[in-house]
Amino acid sequence: DTAVSQTPKYLVTQMGNDKSIKCEQNLGHDTMYWYKQDSKKFLKIMFSYNNKELIINETVPNRFSPKSPDKAHLNLHINSLELGDSAVYFCASSQGRGREEQYFGPGTRLTVT
């Protein structure tokens, strides 16, 4: 039983396209996150939602738009993809919005050509 799942696992697309990555957690957690791991292995938070409410919104181009239809799902939509968007994107969840361990999905490797 996968706790945090992401689809797709791999995504190869061309510059200028629009794509979405989906995330689902079955842990009953209230908070979900999107992280980006770039080529230098730097894992950086992008967004966090608590009960469908946006609580962390780091400096991310507005081409990136998260959507949380319910507290078990947090999707990431990216418009007008650029070469620099190539990275591994991780979804995570935690029980609350405090300092707790986060449970990560397996990652989505996005390659923009």
Place this chain on the structure above:
Amino acid sequence: DQQVKQNSPSLSVQEGRISILNCDYTNSMFDYFLWYKKYPAEGPTFLISISSIKDKNEDGRFTVFLNKSAKHLSLHIVPSQPGDSAVYFCAASGGGNQFYFGTGTSLTVIP
């Protein structure tokens, strides 16, 4: 601006010996720290945490040490086992659920 740094990209250790992974941070507001372990093609998994009110936290073979004055923490694994071979990330928080991660150290335990 990277607030959490892991300056050793890789480390090799013989099975049975101690592995010491280091992490430095620059933000004096950080007061809660976690270590995560990551296998290839998987997401990071939580390993151990420490609050700034402590200087040591132990869980089985894993011990985390915190030196607040030096803004330094370390993860000790004793004894090291081949299954410990993975990338280890440290993460720090100054409040709430926003964590800043280092770039990871790849540990190889040689049988």
